[in-house]
Amino acid sequence: MSFYNNADWYQTFTVRAGGSAVDLTGKLLRLTLRRQVGDASPLLEATTDNGMITITDGVAGKFALSVPYATTRDIPAGNHYWDLVDVLSVNSQTRVAGGRFLVRQGVGA
Numbered sequence: 001m002s003f004y005n006n007a008d009w010y011q012t013f014t015v016r017a018g019g020s021a022v023d024l025t026g027k028l029l030r031l032t033l034r035r036q037v038g039d040a041s042p043l044l045e046a047t048t049d050n051g052m053i054t055i056t057d058g059v060a061g062k063f064a065l066s067v068p069y070a071t072t073r074d075i076p077a078g079n080h081y082w083d084l085v086d087v088l089s090v091n092s093q094t095r096v097a098g099g100r101f102l103v104r105q106g107v108g109a
Contacts, residue, residue, distance in 0.1 A: 001082070001099075005072045006106020015061040015084075015096055022096070025058030028087040031065060033101060035080050043075045047087075077105035 003009035015022040031053065033044040046052030046065055055063045083098030 002102035009067040021061030
């Protein structure tokens with residue numbers, strides 16, 4: 001996954017487990033991007049609560065991520081780490097996906 005830090009970032013996803021779609025109906029999803037895995041402060045935190053994640057077809061496991069340029073412009077170019085969690089409660093969450101992430105340097109603002 002990657003995006004340019006000089007533009008809006010919009011991407012659609014389908015969450016699958018064992019070849020089947022994961023039902024996202026009513027879920028609170030949080031995607032976090034950090035420069036290093038152990039960093040205390042995230043570079044980006046997109047959630048269904050802050051409107052950057054929208055579940056578009058819960059039964060089919062589909063959601064859209066929409067991060068405005070006002071947010072992407074502050075994220076430095078380079079290799080970072082991300083994960084997506086299903087927040088079950090204040091004390092419980094399940095990791096859905098994650099890995100390395102490339103933020104590309106845009107040419108113009």
